[in-house]
Amino acid sequence: MDTAGKTIAVVGATGLQGRTVTAHLLAGGWRVRALTRDPAGTAARALAEAGAQIVRAEMDDPASLAAAAEGAYGVFSVQPTVGSPGTAAGFSAGDEVRWGRNVADAAHAVSVRHFVYTSVAGAGRHGTERLPQNVVSKHRIERHIGELGLPATILRPVSFMENYTGAYHLHGGTLTAPFAADVPQQIIAVDDVGALTALAFARPGDWIGRAVNLAGDELTPPQIAAAVSEAVGRPLPYVRIPLETVASAVGEEFAFAYRWLNERGYRADVSATRALHPGLMDLRTWLAASGAAQIKDFLAARDSGEREG
Template structure:
């Protein structure tokens, strides 16, 4: 049995689907009762558990061959770092209490740094806590999600503009699809203790905002131009999405880190490249929008 936390999220759901496709028994952890039917109908067991309930988590983990650990987004929290630290402590304590022999943990490009990475510091905390724990772990540092371009689709069809906080728009950087993150996480769970301790997960190649705009233009039937969002507008944009002031500050710092080159892969561990192209990811985004 393999347990997947955040099963209703982008990477967790992809991990569940991959394992079910491989015929592996899966227990999906969700936060709300209304999310249960989706996975029972797909063939998974389901547990509704609060990730801060360590004892309940340990019971769900007990007897599992492996567990996928990730911290679901909570950008409305007053202090996203304090909240993430509590979730990480609970997840790891539950894995220790359940004597789990192997976990796969979702981390991020840039997580090797202690500062200057904004929201990515939450995954640095997860890595640090796992390193101090008794839980054998495979850390998957994923590139920027291709699917994050969904945040910028609003003006594409109406104005032919793809807004970007990455600058300059011609610069290519690592991007990976959530489908590949879930697949690789599932593969490492099945590999168990044979899996490497650290993976740097890229897409098939690096992509720029201009590449994303070109891909979108193919599907919307009009030219699309990538346009840099001025930094003095970032706060307002994130605030409008419901982010707390703490989360707004964290995301602004993260994008600054990408743009100044601080947020980058370390070049350590095993490098894996995903299969999903940016064009495929954009097609899937538009199909769902």
């Protein structure tokens, strides 16, 4: 597709996915309208310096979304999920669904020609088994997109490799999680989601009407810990958090989500994802490209804080 003069409105542009989607779209020759609630923030200023147009909009304000999407060829939509790194305190599953519906409604109101929504792997199995709340919420947004009849692509990534770059999994010299040590977990680099988003927008004939599970690697937690340890040059052994601890600390719903990952999991196809995107990164490739540097920065900052404390 000739992208010259065409604009994509990126919702959540200053977030983890939004930033990489914006970068890939700009590299592909698109104009990018970066939607953010804080146009004066550091992240928004960085996007502006990269070439994006910064527009104030909030996912809880449908009118601002419609105004920001007016005249755009396409819209990229992603919402935070309860419990994910950086999610605001008090944010609920109902908030996620409402925000996702608001974005879809705005895109429909201004008749965008291509809508790309980032969901989560497993959402397509709704109705066949009990699913974690975050998967159910994203399925509800998917269903609303379908009911509107939007020309849409649904991308369903598994867990992000970036979850291993901070306090979400790194504690006290270990890599921790409630995952069973012998069960492979599926992960993907967020940059690859950005690359696939740009690919979908560039090839609408191939991508509109599709819903695709995406994964970049599949490793057991000890294998992930070993790869991370090697990349950063310090031991970070895997320590499993008991599901009972999760249930008592943050609730049974969170414990169920980890139990589901241990027993059923995302079931994405890594080889199929690589066929769509030959540059897909596995964990070691991602660590060499940027992951190890991010982890080292986090560990150095934490070690410095512990010494000062």
